Structures are given as C-alpha cells and as structure tokens.
Amino acid sequence: MDAGGVRGGALGRGKVCQGVDLTLSVAEALRLLDDTEAYRAMSLAHNPYGDGKAAERILAALKGCISTMVNR
Secondary structure (H helix, E strand, O other): OOOOOOOHHHHOOOOOOOOOOHHHHHHHHHHHHHOHHHHHHHHHOOOOOOOOOHHHHHHHHHHHHHHHHHOO
C-alpha cells in the first residue's frame, strides 16, 4: 500500500512519484525547473507504466477480431 510519499523504487530510475506532501512536490518541481541535468535525466528515463498507447492497441485488436468474425 502506498503511504503517500516518494516511492523509493522510482528514484533510482530518474523518476520521482510524488504523494500529497505539498512542500516536497513544490521543491521537486522547482528542482526540475532549475536543474537542467535533473530535468534531462527525468525526461529521458524509461516509463515503467508503458507508452500510453495501450488503448489504441486494444481497440485495433478488437476491431480485427470483430472484422474476422463478421467476414466468416
């Protein structure tokens, strides 16, 4: 269960997941605005949650299945 703080596993990969600590969230945002290298590392880090295109792929697969069933 997430305690609402920074998730330690993400820190080593250049990503920081913020919880509800406003002071920490603002400090991290300012660090990324002020520190070019920190911003670059964060922006180039691998996204462990995928590329954001899962819904498009699922829709294409479903359309293909439906098309195959209709054309039988």
